[in-house]
Amino acid sequence: MANESSGTSSTFVQLGTITKYSFLNYLRARRFLVMVLLVAIVNLALTAAVAYTQSQAFLNSPLGFYGAWWGGLIDIFILLTVVFFGGDAISGEFQNKTGYFLAPNPVRRSTIYVGKYLAAFIASTLILVLFLAFTLANGLYYSMGVPTQFLQSFLFAWLYLLTALGVTFMFSSLFKTTSISILITVLLFLFVFNVVDELSTILLKIEPWFSITYAEGIVANILTTPFPQHYVPAITTGPGARFSFPTYNASIVEGLAIMAVYLIVCSLLGLLLFERKEFN
Amino acid sequence: MTKLSIEAVHLSKTYGSFNALVDLNLKIEGSKCVGFLGPNGAGKTTTLKIFTDLIRATKGEALINGENVHTHKKAALGSVGTLIETPEIYPSLTPREALAMVAEIRGVPRVERKKRIEEVVAQVKMEEWLDKRVGKFSKGMKQRIDIAASLLNDPTILLLDEPSTGLDPRGMSEVRDIVKALKTKNRLIFMSSHILSEVAEICDEVAMIDHGKLLVYDTLANVTAKFSGDVNVVEVGLLKPLDPILIATTISKIPGIVTAEKMDERNVRIKYSGGLDTQARILSDLLKQNVPVLSYRPASSALEDVYLNLIKETL
Numbered sequence: 001m002a003n004e005s006s007g008t009s010s011t012f013v014q015l016g017t018i019t020k021y022s023f024l025n026y027l028r029a030r031r032f033l034v035m036v037l038l039v040a041i042v043n044l045a046l047t048a049a050v051a052y053t054q055s056q057a058f059l060n061s062p063l064g065f066y067g068a069w070w071g072g073l074i075d076i077f078i079l080l081t082v083v084f085f086g087g088d089a090i091s092g093e094f095q096n097k098t099g100y101f102l103a104p105n106p107v108r109r110s111t112i113y114v115g116k117y118l119a120a121f122i123a124s125t126l127i128l129v130l131f132l133a134f135t136l137a138n139g140l141y142y143s144m145g146v147p148t149q150f151l152q153s154f155l156f157a158w159l160y161l162l163t164a165l166g167v168t169f170m171f172s173s174l175f176k177t178t179s180i181s182i183l184i185t186v187l188l189f190l191f192v193f194n195v196v197d198e199l200s201t202i203l204l205k206i207e208p209w210f211s212i213t214y215a216e217g218i219v220a221n222i223l224t225t226p227f228p229q230h231y232v233p234a235i236t237t238g239p240g241a242r243f244s245f246p247t248y249n250a251s252i253v254e255g256l257a258i259m260a261v262y263l264i265v266c267s268l269l270g271l272l273l274f275e276r277k278e279f280n
Numbered sequence: 281m282t283k284l285s286i287e288a289v290h291l292s293k294t295y296g297s298f299n300a301l302v303d304l305n306l307k308i309e310g311s312k313c314v315g316f317l318g319p320n321g322a323g324k325t326t327t328l329k330i331f332t333d334l335i336r337a338t339k340g341e342a343l344i345n346g347e348n349v350h351t352h353k354k355a356a357l358g359s360v361g362t363l364i365e366t367p368e369i370y371p372s373l374t375p376r377e378a379l380a381m382v383a384e385i386r387g388v389p390r391v392e393r394k395k396r397i398e399e400v401v402a403q404v405k406m407e408e409w410l411d412k413r414v415g416k417f418s419k420g421m422k423q424r425i426d427i428a429a430s431l432l433n434d435p436t437i438l439l440l441d442e443p444s445t446g447l448d449p450r451g452m453s454e455v456r457d458i459v460k461a462l463k464t465k466n467r468l469i470f471m472s473s474h475i476l477s478e479v480a481e482i483c484d485e486v487a488m489i490d491h492g493k494l495l496v497y498d499t500l501a502n503v504t505a506k507f508s509g510d511v512n513v514v515e516v517g518l519l520k521p522l523d524p525i526l527i528a529t530t531i532s533k534i535p536g537i538v539t540a541e542k543m544d545e546r547n548v549r550i551k552y553s554g555g556l557d558t559q560a561r562i563l564s565d566l567l568k569q570n571v572p573v574l575s576y577r578p579a580s581s582a583l584e585d586v587y588l589n590l591i592k593e594t595l
Binding site: 007008009013014017018020021022024025027028029096097098099100101102103104105106107108278279280 | 295
């Protein structure tokens with residue numbers, strides 16, 4: 001609804017407008033094409049490999065199939081997607097000066113932030129759905145059906161995508177240089193969270209309930225029967241059985257709660273940072 | 281109708297120990313064009329960025345039509361067109377899409393949107409490029425689209441930061457023509473520029489700033505009169521070449537004229553003592569004495585003299 005007398009639209013209309021054109025920009029960008037190609041190449045390669053080897057790791061059971069195909073790969077694709085679509089989403093507005101085109105208009109910074117966030121989420125969801133389509137097509141071909149756990153896993157992955165984008169947008173708001181914000185995001189999801197998970201579990205012997213990658217474990221664990229125990233006291237492994245450490249697995253409720261907290265906290269912090277950031 | 285106004289109230293901006301703006305008080309009202317002059321780092325862009333909420337003031341308020349830009353951004357900037365630095369447009373979008381985005385944000389009614397976009401694009405002479413992606417555009421072409429975006433909602437106030445920067449000579453001339461054409465409507469234009477001749481040609485008033493402090497704000501004529509030792513300069517274009525003796529014996533004798541010197545065959549430069557009244561009377565006297573006047577305008581060098589007088593050093 002336009003508020004023509006004051007020369008502005010309602011916040012809701014502005015939000016839709018920014019989402020629409022940011023999404024169009026994502027859709028036409030080279031990185032979207034790269035992600036589509038990447039998903040297609042990996043899935044086609046996997047299709048060929050499974051067809052050729054008839055691997056029992058895949059074909060033994062429906063949950064085994066979806067666990068190996070979807071559960072084994074989706075987290076890395078979600079990471080790539082959030083880096084591609086969120087890593088420089090806000091920092092780019094400063095470094096590339098696109099913010100100078102949008103921000104001096106009668107529109108709230110929060111509207112710009114949320115609009116871009118929604119656009120990145122929709123673009124990322126398309127990638128997720130493409131991966132889902134490949135997985136389902138193969139699953140149905142091998143008569144695996146569609147187990148409820150797989151649908152749950154998809155929903156958890158979707159929530160993880162939303163949350164990871166929230167974290168990425170927050171870091172993107174923190175920096176004005178696109179390469180730094182992208183690098184921080186990659187380091188964070190590839191190394192920092194995983195190292196913290198391991199250190200916390202192995203050295204401190206405490207549950208890494210503060211880690212988003214720990215929470216993300218539910219995406220793959222839901223495809224395991226039975227669902228892994230919350231706490232496995234010690235697994236002795238390694239040459240000569242010298243290593244022994246406990247393992248934690250987030251329960252579904254716990255995983256969802258951790259993601260929800262990350263989503264809320266990071267979104268609020270990101271919004272606050274963008275509101276306060278200056279174009280200079 | 282509310283009187284158009286932009287007002288800086290005790291506006292200050294600091295970056296660490298650097299004072300970019302120091303207690304700036306400036307009130308501009310009515311339909312006019314005001315040139316905002318100062319050397320690099322003087323605080324021009326900082327001021328304009330505060331007025332568009334791109335940065336926040338450390339102290340003070342920036343008001344547009346009485347509305348605080350930071351706390352009531354939508355109300356303050358609703359009728360304002362802005363061009364700050366050279367904004368980049370999402371490279372995958374075409375000018376039509378980028379302008380549609382701004383039009384939608386600004387509430388340009390759907391039925392008028394297409395026509396309005398085509399009008400402003402025609403104004404900046406970019407019709408051929410309307411449906412090409414912006415990513416491949418030169419800086420000058422992007423600047424033209426940025427100018428078009430600032431005109432989309434037919435704004436009553438325009439805040440322009442060096443609008444002709446990045447354009448070739450033809451582009452600069454076209455931007456000057458656009459701004460001059462905009463002046464004919466009821467508009468307040470506040471424009472920073474480094475090009476003194478541009479300001480002298482377009483603007484009615486001038487504000488000068490240096491080291492974050494306002495040095496002067498007045499009409500062009502008053503500023504030049506006040507800071508040029510009351511000596512102003514006009515350039516007279518002639519319909520036909522004039523005898524140098526006639527310049528020396530007739531024109532130089534007109535009361536108020538300090539010197540009259542031939543610039544070339546058809547142009548005479550007259551220095552006179554006084555303000556706008558004197559300027560008008562000299563024109564009248566020239567015509568009475570059958571001097572074939574083709575054009576008569578204040579010389580931009582007068583503003584340059586004032587500028588150099590007031591601003592002794594740059595950063």
